[in-house]
Amino acid sequence: MAVLGLLPQFLLYILSALVSLLLCVYAYFSYSFTYWKRKGVPYIQPKFPLGNNDCYGTEALSYGLETVDWYTEAKKKGYKIVGTWNYSNPVLLLVDLDTIKSVLVKDFNYFTDRDFFHNPKHDPKNESIFVAENEEWRQLRQRLSPVFTTAKMRIMFELVNKCAEPMMQLFETYSQSGDPIDIKDVVAMFTTDVISCVAFGLDASSFNPHEAKFRVIGRKFFESNLKTKTHLIIGRINKKIARFLGLRIIPEFLTNFFTEVITENARFRQENNVRKTDLMQLLLDLYESSKGQDGGFTFNDFVGNVIVFFLAGFDTTSTTMHYALYELARNPNLQEKTRMEIETVLKKHDGHLTYEAFQEMTYLRQVIDETLRLYPAVQNVTRVCGKPYTFKDSKVTIEKGVSVVVPLVALGRDPDYHQDPELFDPERFSPKNKESITKYAYMPFGEGPRNCIGKRFGLMNSSIGLIRILKAYKITINSQTIMPLKLKRGVFLMQPVDKLYINAIKI
Ligand code: HEM
Secondary structure (H helix, E strand, O other): OHHHHHHHHHHHHHHHHHHHHHHHHHHHHHHHOOHHHHHOOOEOOOEOOOEOOOOOOHHHOOOOOHHHHHHHHHHHOOOOEEEEEEOOEEEEEEOOHHHHHHHHHHOHHHOOEOOOOOOOOOOHHHOOOOOOOHHHHHHHHHHHHHHHOHHHHHHHHHHHHHHOHHHHHHHHHHHHHOOOEEHHHHHHHHHHHHHHHHHHOOOOOOOOOOOOHHHHHHHHHHOOOHHHHHHHHHHHHOHHHHHHOOOOOOOHHHHHHHHHHHHHHHHHHHHOOOOOOOHHHHHHHHHHHOOOOOOOOOHHHHHHHHHHHHHHHHHHHHHHHHHHHHHHHHOHHHHHHHHHHHHHHHHHOOOOOOHHHHHHOHHHHHHHHHHHHHOOOEOOEEEEOOOOEEOOOOOOEEOOOOEEEEOHHHHHOOOOOOOOOOOOOHHHHOHHHHOOOOOOOOOOOOOHHHOOOOHHHHHHHHHHHHHHHHHHEEEEEOOOOOOOOOEOOOOOEOOEOOOOEEEEEEO
């Protein structure tokens, strides 16, 4: 009874503690929201607690399409930089191309790192080139760059081409039934198979609904649950607190799944003396050769980087492929031109799709370049300031830890740099016109020393998938596709609001 008597008092304590905590958080946010005013930088008015985010969710990782509005508004007002907040975090949006060049290239030493939360102590298996910082990143980049040379691409070409077989079988089924094809779903199965094959040395069987484990895992990663979102948001608000609390970016069950698959596969290769010509072998060799060395490529580095190649590789590539197919389906003349080139080049190579043949398909490359201008899978590139930095013209100084963001999608759609920007026109990238594209106004793979390491691989995979489809099928927009296409806000990778469907007609 005495305990029950104390209950209201206990609840009162808890309530007061919660109210005090909320007041502290509110005060912390309110003070952070004065950051850009104190710096004399024009800013977009933030709101508690989201800052300038549209909604709670994956945007805790990075901004999405909303940067286009901010960029357009800032440019209209003649601003070169504009202040925003991701939750309580000040993030500087770069508008002017010279400033962008300084951050990504000229003054890269001030901006070596990406502003993603990661937790080396509690989540060492998710340390990778993507989140590594400064010296550690430099070393990793140097070690991993040889994985994507032309010679390695040539070797992996055959593996990727083989991975397209199940996709072609599915196209055959669809062309016979006349059913609408959910483009993203099909090409994501292809790219999941590709990355699983080259990164894990495994047949992911994504086209087999009973065995498509990697496809399920890939989906789960991008459909982050409430727990992951909370971890990300706390990590975004304060990295130190998130690290202290042992929070992680990738759920444990996903890391365990990948670790098990990688360990098992590596053991099999070592015990049976099996060598393959894939990405996993290159990373395994790196691990084996640096065993016992101080600061070498550890087992955790091995696992973390295989995971990151999978995650960074499959959705970016499938996103690109699916927008390319959508544009070609609604532009039959461009589709025909692409197909003509594919046929002509293949004829020259006795009907064989080889690395050399793919390299000669320059119009196809123009189609992919134009797709990436209008639909860059990664919509914004971020960097975090590593030491106090003063922007040349504005004399504004930002401190260590402040993030900057480069709006790739806004730059690609800016009419000052790309005439009639909404028009899908691969001619912009013809050998003649390409030279006149304003530098830094088109960079779907980022720029400078920390640009996309998998660029060649991503381009090769997308090309192989498109070649195989267009060679055998004419594609048209299915009536289930809602036009004009609308893009989702508040998501990290570019996504349409509604699914895109095509029909395939066998040639
Ligand atoms: C069309 C497909 C792809 C697109 C559009 C794309 C885009 C990007 C972008 C914009 C970045 C950030 C660059 C920066 O911060 O300046 C990036 C980084 C990265 N990408 Fe890609 N990517 C693609 C395919 C791939 C593939 C296939 C892989 C690996 C197999 C990959 C692995 C990575 C990695 C590891 C990084 C981090 C590099 C570093 O920090 O040094 N990407 N990608």
